[in-house]
Amino acid sequence: MMSMERSASSGHVTVDRSPSGIMDRCPSGRLDRTLSGRSDASSVCSSVHPMYADDDEAEAQALLRPIIPRTAGVEAWQRQDNAPMLTRSDSMDGNWSPYLRDLHMLSLCFLFVFLAYGATQNLESSLHTDEGLGSTSLGVLYLSLTMCSLGAPIVVMWFGSKNALLLGLSGYWMFTAANLFPSWYTLIPASIFLGFTASVLWVAEGTYITFAAKNHAAVCNIPEATALGSFNGEFWGVFSVNQVIGNMLSLALLEFRKNPDIQPDKSSAGLVELFLVFLGSMTFGTILACFLRSHAHLTSRASSADGLVTNRGYAKASFALLSERRMLFLICLLVYTGMQQAFIWGDFTRDIITPTLGLSWVGGVMAVYGASDTIASFVAGRHSSGLFSISVILIAGACCQILVMGMLFFKGPFEQDSRYYSTVFGAAVIWGVGDATFNTQISAVLGIFYPNDTEAAFAQWKIWQSAATSAAFFVSPCTTLSTKITFLFISLLLSMSFFLVVMWRQSR
Numbered sequence: 007m008m009s010m011e012r013s014a015s016s017g018h019v020t021v022d023r024s025p026s027g028i029m030d031r032c033p034s035g036r037l038d039r040t041l042s043g044r045s046d047a048s049s050v051c052s053s054v055h056p057m058y059a060d061d062d063e064a065e066a067q068a069l070l071r072p073i074i075p076r077t078a079g080v081e082a083w084q085r086q087d088n089a090p091m092l093t094r095s096d097s098m099d100g101n102w103s104p105y106l107r108d109l110h111m112l113s114l115c116f117l118f119v120f121l122a123y124g125a126t127q128n129l130e131s132s133l134h135t136d137e138g139l140g141s142t143s144l145g146v147l148y149l150s151l152t153m154c155s156l157g158a159p160i161v162v163m164w165f166g167s168k169n170a171l172l173l174g175l176s177g178y179w180m181f182t183a184a185n186l187f188p189s190w191y192t193l194i195p196a197s198i199f200l201g202f203t204a205s206v207l208w209v210a211e212g213t214y215i216t217f218a219a220k221n222h223a224a225v226c227n228i229p230e231a232t233a234l235g236s237f238n239g240e241f242w243g244v245f246s247v248n249q250v251i252g253n254m255l256s257l258a259l260l261e262f263r264k265n266p267d268i269q270p271d272k273s274s275a276g277l278v279e280l281f282l283v284f285l286g287s288m289t290f291g292t293i294l295a296c297f298l299r300s301h302a303h304l305t306s307r308a309s310s311a312d313g314l315v316t317n318r319g320y321a322k323a324s325f326a327l328l329s330e331r332r333m334l335f336l337i338c339l340l341v342y343t344g345m346q347q348a349f350i351w352g353d354f355t356r357d358i359i360t361p362t363l364g365l366s367w368v369g370g371v372m373a374v375y376g377a378s379d380t381i382a383s384f385v386a387g388r389h390s391s392g393l394f395s396i397s398v399i400l401i402a403g404a405c406c407q408i409l410v411m412g413m414l415f416f417k418g419p420f421e422q423d424s425r426y427y428s429t430v431f432g433a434a435v436i437w438g439v440g441d442a443t444f445n446t447q448i449s450a451v452l453g454i455f456y457p458n459d460t461e462a463a464f465a466q467w468k469i470w471q472s473a474a475t476s477a478a479f480f481v482s483p484c485t486t487l488s489t490k491i492t493f494l495f496i497s498l499l500l501s502m503s504f505f506l507v508v509m510w511r512q513s514r
Contacts, residue, residue: 104299105222109237111298112171112214113244118291120245122284123178125252126185128372131352131482132360133277134188141352141479143193147181148344148476150201155469158205159461167214168300174207175292182284205468212464214298215241216453231392231454238449239387242442246383249376249438256280256369327462332455335508336448338501340467343444344474345497346407349490350375350437352479357487358414358433362426371434378438386446393454396447397509403443404502406436408495415491455512 127144134140162170177200184196215237223233259280327333355368363371386399410433417429448467456463482490 101222101226101228103222103225105218105225108218108299109215109240111294112211113241115171115175115291115294115298116211116241116245117248117251118287118294119175119178119248121248121252121255122182122287123252124248124376125256125369125372126182126281126284127351128253128355128368129256129365130185131356131479132365132368134193138483139188139190139193141482143197144352145476145479146194147197147201147204148348148472148479150198151204151472152201152469152476154202154205155209155465155472158209158468159465161206162210162213162461166300167210167217168295168298170206170210171214171295171298172292174203174205174210175288175295177201177203177207179285179288179292182281182288186278186281201472205465205472208468209461209465211241212449212452212467213461215449216460216464219453220457229391230457231390231450234450234453235387235390235396235446237387238446238453239384239390242445242449243380243383243387246376246379246438246442249379250373251376252284253369253371253373253376255283257366257373258369259283260366260369327456327459327466332508332512333463333466335504336451337466337470338497338504339444339448340470341474342494342497342501343448343467344471344476345478345494346437346441346444347471348475348478348482349494350441352482353487353490354433354437358418358420358430362420362422362430364422371430374431375434375438378435379442382439382442383446386443390447390450393451393509393512396450397506399443400447400505401502403440403447404498406443407440407498410437410440411491411495411498415488418487 130140130144132140134143161173165173177196181193181196181200184192216234219233219237220230222228222237223230226233259276355372359368359371382403386403390396390399413429413433417426420426420430452463452467453460478490
């Protein structure tokens with residue numbers, strides 16, 4: 007692979023083309039070149055071969071394209087159209103690559119889509135209470151997501167990660183639009199469709215981020231574990247901002263709806279306006295996704311002559327992971343992530359926030375939760391550099407959520423009393439820290455453990471997480487708050503015990 011060193015005295019970059027890198031020798035047969043660190047395309051070509059010294063910049067750029075390094079272990083450089091002409095070594099930290107642009111674009115796309123969906127989901131169980139329509143629709147959604155996740159890796163492989171992302175985003179738009187006309191005939195079908203598209207979206211997201219991080223590590227010559235932690239930290243950090251923005255919009259519009267100057271028969275105007283704003287945000291986020299670069303590794307495999315064999319191989323890989331010892335130990339942790347999400351989205355908003363502060367303040371408290379989640383995601387991603395640091399961060403996150411469980415268990419039942427305000431907001435902050443550690447570190451663990459089965463590994467995560475979320479929403483109306491907290495506590499202890507066993511065996 008091509009390596010680059012900067013001379014301390016001359017400020018130049020020495021490019022070493024080894025046999026596995028660029029096989030373009032000059033007439034003298036030497037492989038070493040000295041290039042100016044900030045030279046333009048013409049000077050680069052003139053240093054590669056003197057006959058190009060007088061070519062203009064356009065010709066020089068065209069001549070550079072065939073000598074882009076192609077490393078056998080980096081699939082994303084298999085297609086030269088997607089590869090950078092030169093690696094920027096003059097950035098602030100010297101670790102720039104075009105995969106960072108993909109990361110930023112994908113993060114912003116998810117931010118605009120999920121600021122709308124996240125706030126809608128938080129309101130669902132409290133807003134549509136007739137015969138449990140809100141909780142039932144969420145239960146159907148995650149049940150559909152669980153079933154469809156079995157085939158999601160094949161869909162992602164067939165369409166390519168970018169097209170799969172676009173397909174996945176369509177269901178969120180439909181579900182939000184259905185809330186403008188809430189009924190069993192609109193929300194339930196929309197929930198089923200969203201379950202299918204969400205399964206595709208999250209497998210595509212995990213695959214896209216993992217390959218981008220690994221290719222970035224190869225380009226910048228940094229450890230893969232560091233790149234995976236950094237990429238997942240930034241993505242989940244930006245992603246969790248959706249809880250802040252979306253819920254603040256919800257708070258503002260629903261509080262305005264409560265204004266006594268507004269006529270009583272206009273009481274639903276705030277909700278209509280809120281969902282229209284959400285649809286606009288989702289549309290903008292989907293447009294951003296159109297500017298993502300395609301990842302060649304998925305498209306090329308799907309369009310190959312043996313595509314049918316590849317599809318069968320991916321189907322087998324999804325089930326084969328269930329016989330892999332590390333995955334079996336990780337399943338408990340994957341299940342817990344779904345249970346804790348169902349608790350904060352449904353039980354916490356309905357049984358704790360609404361009785362204490364009212365429906366309109368669901369958005370305010372969840373905005374605080376989102377802010378905490380955002381900051382903790384960035385911090386966890388920056389400090390994630392290997393399996394040991396991942397273990398430490400996850401233990402810290404588990405301790406945070408155990409603390410919240412104790413607070414809520416001994417403080418309940420909750421009612422409209424100012425004594426509970428600090429407990430509610432404090433629980434939201436601490437729970438957000440725990441959620442951030444699980445999201446960022448589990449993504450990094452799956453990328454490290456299963457580099458060749460990324461799609462199948464992330465599909466397993468969504469299958470078990472969604473199954474747990476669906477079950478929690480279905481049983482929520484018929485169980486008490488203390489029972490749910492006790493079950494969460496036991497599940498967390500078991501899942502962390504199995505996770506630490508995996509880390510210990512891996513480090514031996």
